[in-house]
Amino acid sequence: MDDEPRMGVKKIRVLLVDDHKIVRQGMRHLLELDEGMEVVGEAETGEEALSHATLANPDVILMDIRIPGMDGIEATRELKRTSPDIEVIMLTSYADDYVSEAIEAGASGYLLKSVDYEELSQAIRAVHAGEVAIDRSLGRDLFHRFADLTRTSRQAHLSNRQLQILELLSSGTSRKEIGARLFLSDTTVKREIRHIFDKLGVDSTAHAIAEAYRRRLL
Numbered sequence: 144m145d146d147e148p149r150m151g152v153k154k155i156r157v158l159l160v161d162d163h164k165i166v167r168q169g170m171r172h173l174l175e176l177d178e179g180m181e182v183v184g185e186a187e188t189g190e191e192a193l194s195h196a197t198l199a200n201p202d203v204i205l206m207d208i209r210i211p212g213m214d215g216i217e218a219t220r221e222l223k224r225t226s227p228d229i230e231v232i233m234l235t236s237y238a239d240d241y242v243s244e245a246i247e248a249g250a251s252g253y254l255l256k257s258v259d260y261e262e263l264s265q266a267i268r269a270v271h272a273g274e275v276a277i278d279r280s281l282g283r284d285l286f287h288r289f290a291d292l293t294r295t296s297r298q299a300h301l302s303n304r305q306l307q308i309l310e311l312l313s314s315g316t317s318r319k320e321i322g323a324r325l326f327l328s329d330t331t332v333k334r335e336i337r338h339i340f341d342k343l344g345v346d347s348t349a350h351a352i353a354e355a356y357r358r359r360l361l
Contacts, residue, residue: 158201189213223249252276
């Protein structure tokens with residue numbers, strides 16, 4: 144019985160972005176050995192990554208930094224603006240050269256292409272669970288700096304729906320009225336408001352509005 148696949152366990156959907164086909168094939172082969180992972184697409188450029196992300200709706204994207212056209216940093220920045228719930232792990236050969244840019248763009252992970260499969264798998268699971276992941280070779284100090292900055296960066300990313308709700312809250316619109324205007328159930332509105340509080344690091348509507356103005360989100 145232990146060898147039978149677990150029923151009802153949702154696989155982590157992964158999109159691969161790299162301009163080298165052999166690299167994508169290698170990652171696909173490794174990830175498909177894991178029953179908890181599902182590769183839902185591949186892309187060679189930043190533009191393709193954005194298009195595939197819309198169509199395939201991945202949970203996690205493994206993103207090469209040096210790709211043709213829109214590079215991985217810019218693609219990640221645009222992705223987090225339009226689809227903030229998708230997590231991005233940067234895969235690169237360039238040690239810590241781009242860590243700060245990756246953080247600013249909204250990436251939740253930064254790994255070297257020399258990473259072994261076990262660390263890659265752990266990183267995917269970590270960012271999918273809302274944590275951060277950085278290549279162990281880059282050192283503990285850099286990990287903590289990355290983790291702190293990523294948490295701060297992630298808080299700034301509100302979805303379009305959350306921004307709409309926040310704007311309506313700031314104008315004094317009630318939760319019930321928000322649901323009616325946006326065609327959302329009361330449960331959904333409450334959940335989105337909780338997400339807004341979490342992302343802004345606040346515990347009340349008044350504080351959320353004040354923080355949003357401070358960050359120039361309103």
